[in-house]
Amino acid sequence: MQTLTVSAINEQIKSLLESTFIQIRVEGELSRVTYHSSGHIYFTIKDEKSSLSCVMFRSNAARLRFRLEEGQHVVLGGSITVYVPRGNYQMMVQTAEPYGAGALAVAFEQLKKRLEAEGLFAPARKRPIPHLPRHIAVVTSKTGAAIQDMIRVAQKRWPLVKITVVDTLVQGAEAAGEIARHIAYADRLGADVLIVGRGGGSLEDLWAFNEEVVARAVAACKTPVVSAVGHEVDTLISDFVADMRAPTPSAAMEQILPDRVETLYTLDEMMNRLGGRMRQIIAAKDDLLRHLKSRLEQHAMSRRIAMRLEAAALLGRQLSLQMERILQQKSQLLKPLLGELVQAEKQRLHQKEDLLKNMQGRMEALDPRHKLRKGYVQLVKEGRVAGLEDLKENDTVSLQDGRLKADAKIVAVYPVEKG
Template identity: 45%
Template sequence: MKAFSVTILNTQIKSLLETTFMQVVVSGEISNLVNHSSGHIYFSLKDENSTISCVMFKGNTKYLKFELENGQKVNITANITVFVPRGNYQLLCTKIEPDGVGSLALAFEQLKVKLEAKGYFDKSIKKPLPNFPKKIAIVTSPTGAAIEDIKKVASARWSLCELILIPTLVQGVGSVEDISRNIVFADSLNCDIIVVGRGGGSIEDLWSYNSEMVADAIFNAKTPIISSVGHEIDYLISDFVADIRAATPSNAMEIALPSREEYLLYIDSLRDSFSLNLKNIFSKKEEELRNLKLHFEQNSISSKLFFVESQIKLLKEQFFQSLNQKFQIASNILENLKSNYSLNNPATRQKDGFVELSRDKKIINLSLLKIDDIVELQSIDTIAECKIISLSKQKVK
């Protein structure tokens, strides 16, 4: 048998392997990962019993949607190649997908964790929106439904605000760079708010808003930013980094702009409240004026003079009333004296057979006399001194 040279043998093995295993899908765990400065990625793929070397050249890494990590389980689409000078074979990777999780979902979670660790989602640095914005920059496509919805809502809610459309590529090749560049440009326009967003679509259509470049542009902007990408169920990295997340572009304008109708109602309520308060104030002042007027009247000179006059009048009435009472009492006494005098006047009391009986100058009842008492019998013109010689009692019928 003719002997082969090492080079010929390795060359034939290379030809055999590369034609036999033109494309294989291999599952395993990443280890010994090296991201080379050239852009190539070198690593090993292993399972419980074996290891195989792998390489992904720079031309294919641009299609990699997530970052490779040691210990990560992946499915690799590759062909087998042999490095003839050393006789080593390895997998030349054209596609790498995470095992069990979609590459986009994994990329989203990886970037989310990375940016959260950098403080991009910190609520304490979120910028507040102005209550009455005068100028809003819209970073979106000029031809999509989103800009029409934005204009319609803005016109209905608050037509005093100026909208500045910055035409932007929102998906496909170059969209990440265009979105980032236009956010920076909008931030230089001295606007009150920047709205970044687009209408709905597939996750691939919305993927530009899940890039780190767009996240950096939003985070570094000095102007408050509202992220409004897709529909209400869609959550993008831009939503977490922005100051406010809106469910849709229409919702972004509802958040950014005040409602004209609400403020008209508010003005009406203020007017009613003002009228009521003014009415209450006037009513209170009128009551205070009435009280002051009453107090003034009560403490005025005329009021005091009237009080003194009324007191004098009262005293005068009391004096005359008291004087009349005294006169009445005196008159009653005189009448009584007069009546008594009339009753006791001997001239009026003189009758035949009637005299006044007294003892020791005092009128006495006949029943109180005793035998031998000396008494006086007196009429109008005659006084007789007598001695009691006998007394007898008569039966009263």
């Protein structure tokens, strides 16, 4: 029987185990989870009978979609390694997945629970969206369909609004960091409201908006933020942190911008009501003054009564002037806005009119009757337009120019001599 040294037997065990258990998957419950300052994660996986020491190095830990926690039931992928000086073996973990539920679902719930505990979803943090924003910053991809939909809705509802598009990646490994940086940049533009979003896609496509760095960038904004990611059925971390959630990017524009037709009607109604109310007040004060004057005239016109009457008349005139000034001020405040809206509508109508004239000119140029009016005629044989190559001797044809018609008989058909 061969006698081996401790080192030799450990080397043989190392060679045997590491060559046998190269790629393995192990299911069990996590315990003694330790996140080291180096970025490595040390933990134990166990079942009811045994336990196995594990390590996940920083490079693999950085790719985890969720946080390893005590008591989690997981499936690990990796290999067995042996530390020869101590004769210890452990599993070098490359991947970790939650048992049953997907990694993304677990990561979502973990982050949601943690941010909610910090108060980032609290209603008290939500800021109101301005009723009539003049400047909107949009953090999205400038090449995506979402921004085109948003611009189209904005031009239809409120063409006076200024839109600044902050181009960013919206999916992929680098997207979350890019989105967070561009949110911080957009927050410094002085916009009235900030929209963060993109069109629909799979959960993996939308995942950047579930990352903690994006959530904290939204929470740090001084500008009110609207989260508009994916479709109505998609709910992401950014939706919980933002001041308002819109089901789609185009719906975000519909929710924060007023309809120009309704606004014009409302302004007109307000001006009419304001004018009517001012006239009522002036009429009531005028009636009061006449009543006071009538009562004073019934008494002796002493100096004291005369002074009071004069003061009352002066008060009436001052009140009337004040009411007129208020009405003029309100009117002046509304005129520029009405003028801008009317000018924008006129410009849009002029563009449609120019397009219609251009199309009409092109249609007239293609109309056969256009050439007939210039002196040309149509050659008609047997009720159909014909060419000279369709004719033969003794054919009966008609010549038409749209106004007159002449019948003729073909005497001969022959080629034209060249030269």
